[in-house]
Structure formats: structure tokens, C-alpha cells
Ligand SMILES: Nc1ncnc2c1ncn2[C@@H]1O[C@H](COP(=O)(O)OP(=O)(O)OP(=O)(O)O)[C@@H](O)[C@H]1O
């Protein structure tokens with residue numbers, strides 16, 4: 201390239217100074233990262249060990265074997281549970297992305313009587329811990345006959361106050377001009393939301409999707425309570441069934457858990473790009 | 487194509503009335519520019535015409551049809567905003583085509599219109615770009631393109647050029663004016679830049695505090711402002727206004743109780759002018775000089791502490807501290823009532 205020819209040689213540039221604060225920061229981050237990754241490494245490691253080796257706390261198994269994977273995938277209802285979890289997590293995620301945004305948009309962009317009241321009412325539900333809500337949920341599900349159904353697992357999370365709040369905050373950053381221009385161009389209010397406002401909040405939407413998916417994929421407490429038939433178990437609930445019979449089969453649990461991390465990784469890697477792109481998009485808007 | 491009529495139009499936010507019953511007839515094809523200081527209600531008026539703001543009282547008719555309760559999309563108007571409002575997630579082509587979102591034209595016809603608008607605005611080479619890869623002027627052109635493809639009965643502009651730098655603003659001014667001459671569509675244009683108003687308008691509407699002070703062609707407003715506010719608002723630099731007494735065709739600055747307020751434009755107040763028939767004669771100490779090339783603006787202060795701006799030839803020798811004389815010829819001095827501030831004639 202012509203430009204490269206004219207630039208001075210870079211070999212003489214001084215090395216960036218290594219500052220003590222930097223070193224401290226990197227050390228802390230490194231230790232933090234190590235603490236987080238260790239259990240995950242042990243999970244994978246254990247999944248490759250035989251039942252006899254599991255208390256041999258070596259990170260590299262002596263004779264790694266995939267027999268656990270074969271066993272988990274062939275015996276039991278692993279696939280069924282995997283599908284159940286996928287179904288629940290995907291439905292709840294889509295529902296949240298849709299309804300949280302719809303309500304968030306309405307609260308952010310329309311002036312109507314009672315708007316503030318509605319918003320505060322939604323926010324206040326954030327202060328109630330899940331443990332307190334489980335009993336009402338259970339009673340409600342039992343009254344409507346939703347216990348031991350997919351809908352029974354999903355209904356409490358179909359819309360969340362947190363998601364609504366998050367989306368409202370983001371929609372407030374969308375300039376009114378965009379919306380009014382679309383209104384003059386003849387779009388109806390729903391189309392304005394869907395075609396104009398939603399694409400402008402993709403970063404928030406991606407974040408919401410990741411959190412919701414992960415939260416529901418790993419959800420344990422409510423599925424455990426609401427589901428009794430094993431063919432409706434979600435993965436986390438199903439995995440515990442390796443623990444109840446006779447003894448705890450750690451290698452099986454770890455294998456199942458290892459398999460369970462795959463979709464979360466995929467979802468994260470897929471959506472993470474949108475977060476980054478969305479931030480760039482917002483940054484460039486002049 | 488359409489006429490726009492405002493009839494005793496009022497707007498109140500809660501109890502606070504911000505537009506106080508304005509009347510205005512915009513004939514078909516006219517380019518009307520609303521000017522006024524910040525907060526005088528220009529945008530509010532325009533937004534009521536667009537249908538983005540509810541009307542509190544009075545009527546708006548577009549093309550003879552009363553539109554008070556009509557949705558924006560059914561008013562057959564297009565609007566261009568200060569912040570362009572072009573969608574960052576769509577290409578230039580998609581943005582322009584968005585103006586035809588609800589139109590029932592065939593695909594080919596839509597594509598043709600988009601191409602034609604792009605051609606007119608010099609955007610053809612940029613059609614596939616994202617807005618983030620455009621300059622401010624190009625973005626505003628895209629916004630105008632989106633308004634154009636609809637072939638609306640009227641265009642509304644709300645300070646479309648105020649985010650652009652001075653040079654680009656001058657260029658876009660000419661482009662919009664040329665566009666109007668070609669399309670002949672009614673345009674209502676809001677700005678607080680009086681140069682934009684003077685250069686573009688068929689008719690200027692001067693607003694203040696929710697009232698229309700004067701609606702007239704630019705030169706008419708320049709020559710015959712109805713009151714002190716309008717006189718000072720139109721024309722740069724602003725007209726010199728001073729308390730005066732009038733005797734034998736002469737207007738003289740006074741520090742006592744004035745019989746009139748006199749106004750003289752800097753262009754009419756000439757430093758060291760000689761000649762007879764001068765209506766005003768002033769003397770003061772130069773504070774600042776601003777050479778503009780073809781002329782020099784001379785700021786001076788009289789002994790009584792009144793500040794004036796006068797003009798002198800391009801090569802002007804005086805510097806701050808010098809004493810200068812300035813005169814204005816008979817017929818160039820505007821007279822205003824000191825209490826009502828309304829124009830009462832000339833001297
Ligand atoms: N949503 C609102 N609620 C209450 N008052 C408002 C609202 N919008 C505008 N106003 C008031 O109405 C008046 C006119 O506002 P408007 O936006 O029309 O001014 P403008 O002439 O366009 O000024 P600018 O040159 O700053 O854009 C202002 O005093 C403003 O404070």
C-alpha cells in the first residue's frame with residue numbers, strides 16, 4: 201500500500217510503559233477469571249472420568265473416557281429434558297422480548313393518565329423475592345390446572361418487571377423525531393414500534409434475550425415445584441434425578457451439566473455480536 | 487398542492503396557552519417562513535399543522551378541508567425535522583422509500599420515484615449507504631428525499647438546516663429554494679435564522695410569544711416593519727433603536743423623555759457621510775470596527791452611553807478611541823411609538 205511506504209518505520213517506537221496499577225489490575229482479573237473457570241474445568245474433567253475416579257481430584261483425568269456421554273445420551277430422558285428446557289427457555293425469551301418491549305415502549309413514548317402509576321406498580325414487583333411468589337404461583341397454577349404442564353413452567357416468567365424497566369429506559373433514548381416522522385409517513389403505532397423503534401434498541405434487546413434465556417435455561421426451583429412427571433422435566437430438574445437414586449452419580453450430573461452449557465454458549469456467542477454492533481450503531485448516530 | 491389556513495388557532499399545554507389565536511392564509515404554492523425567537527411557538531404551530539400536536543382551539547384547513555381531528559398520515563403533508571430523523575438501521579434507498587410505505591403504488595413505480603428523488607438530490611451514488619456513512623448535509627438531503635417521494639400537498643420543515651455548518655447551510659438554502667421553484671409545492675418552514683427567512687421566503691411570518699406580529703414578503707418586512715421587535719429581528723446587523731425627539735424633519739437622540747423611538751439600519755447610518763437633507767446626525771467614540779471587505783461596520787458609543795452600529799467604506803482608517811460622526815439620510819429613519827412600540831412613520 202502506498203500509505204505504508206510513506207509511514208516511518210515503527211521499530212523505533214518505545215514499548216508502552218508497564219505501570220504497577222496495570223499489573224495489579226491484571227492480577228486481580230486473572231485470579232477472578234481462574235476462580236470462575238475452575239469449577240467449569242472440573243465439570244468437564246469429571247465428565248470424562250469413570251465413577252471410580254471422581255474423587256481423584258486431578259484436573260486431567262488419568263484415562264479419559266466418553267462413556268459417560270454415551271450413557272447420558274442413551275439412557276434416561278436426557279434428550280427429552282433438553283428439548284423441554286429449550287422449549288421453555290425459547291418461548292419465555294421470545295415472550296419477554298415482545299411484551300417487555302411493547303410495555304416499555306408504551307411507558308417511554310406515550311403520555312397518558314396513570315402512566316407513572318403503572319410504571320411504579322411494575323417496578324415495585326421487583327422488590328418481591330421469588331421465594332415469596334412461589335406459593336401464589338403454585339396456587340394459581342393449581343386453580344387453573346396448569347400444574348405439570350409446559351405453560352405451568354412458563355407463565356410466571358412470560359413478562360418481567362426488570363425487562364420492562366430495561367426496555368423502557370432504552371426506548372427513552374430513541375428520539376421522538378423518529379417516531380413522529382414515521383407517524384407522518386403513515387405507519388400505524390404498532391408498525392412504528394416494530395419497524396422503527398425495535399431495531400433501534402437491538403443492544404438492549406440482545407441483553408434482555410441473553411439474560412432471559414440463561415435465567416430460564418438454568419431455572420431450577422419453580423420447574424421442580426410445578427412439574428411432577430419426568431417427561432416434562434427441564435434439564436436442571438432432570439439432572440437431579442441422577443442424584444436421588446441410591447447414590448449421587450457425580451460423573452453423570454457433570455456430563456449432563458457439561459452438555460447443558462452448550463446452548464447457553466451458542467446463544468451468548470450469537471447475540472453478543474448484536475450487542476457490540478448495537479453499541480457501535482448508537483455511537484455513530486450524529 | 488394545497489392551501490393551508492389557520493383560523494384563530496390556539497394551543498394550550500394544560501392551563502398555559504402558548505399560541506394565542508393566530509390567523510394565517512397560505513396560498514397554494516407559497517413558501518412561508520416562520521421566524522421568531524426561541525420559544526415563540528413556531529414549532530408548535532408547525533406541529534399542529536402536521537397533526538403531531540392537538541389543536542386546542544380554532545381551525546386548521548388544508549386544501550379546504552378542516553383537519554383538526556385528522557391523523558397526520560391523512561393530511562397529505564410531509565415533514566422534515568431538525569435532527570433529520572432518518573433511520574440508522576436502513577440504507578439511504580430504504581429510508582427514501584419509507585416515504586412510500588403506505589402508498590398503493592406498484593413496486594416498479596415506487597422504485598422509480600425513489601430513483602428520481604435521489605437523482606434530484608444528488609444521492610444516486612449513495613443509495614446503498616447507511617446514514618452513519620453520510621455527512622450532515624447528505625443526511626438532511628435523504629430526509630428531504632423521503633418527504634419528496636410522497637408528492638405531498640405541502641412540505642413542513644422545522645429548522646432543517648440548524649445542525650449544519652454555515653457553508654453547507656448556505657448551499658442547502660439554495661437547494662431547497664430551487665426545489666420549491668421546481669416542484670411548486672406549498673412549503674411552511676420554521677427557522678430562527680433571519681437570513682434563511684429573508685433569502686428563501688415568499689412571505690415571512692414573524693412570531694413572538696405565540697402571536698403573529700407581521701406576515702409579509704421579505705422586503706416589505708425589511709422596509710416597513712410594524713414594530714420595534716420586527717424591525718430589530720429582520721436585517722443584520724440589527725437596526726439601531728434610540729429614544730429621540732423630532733423637530734423640523736430632524737430626529738435627534740435625547741436622554742430626556744422621548745417623543746418617539748427612532749430606528750435606523752446600520753446600512754443607512756453612514757460614517758462621515760456628507761450631504762444635505764440628513765435626518766439624523768450622531769457623534770460618538772469608536773469601540774470596535776469590523777471590516778467585512780466591501781464595507782466596515784463601525785460600533786460607536788455616544789456621550790450619553792448609547793451604542794450604535796454604522797457602516798463605513800471598506801478601507802476605513804478610524805480605530806477604537808477615535809471620534810466619528812455618522813449620518814442617515816432623510817427617509818431612512820423609522821419612527822415608533824415609545825409606548826406601544828408600533829411603527830408610526832418615517833423621517
Ligand atoms: N410539551 C410541552 N409542554 C408544555 N409546554 C410546551 C411543550 N412544548 C412546548 N411548550 C412551550 O410552548 C412554547 C412554544 O414552544 P415551541 O417549541 O413552539 O417554540 P419554538 O418557537 O419552536 O422555539 P425554538 O426556536 O426554540 O424551537 C414554549 O414556551 C414552550 O416552553
Ligand SMILES: [Mg+2]
Pocket residue numbers: 528529530
Ligand atoms: Mg422549535
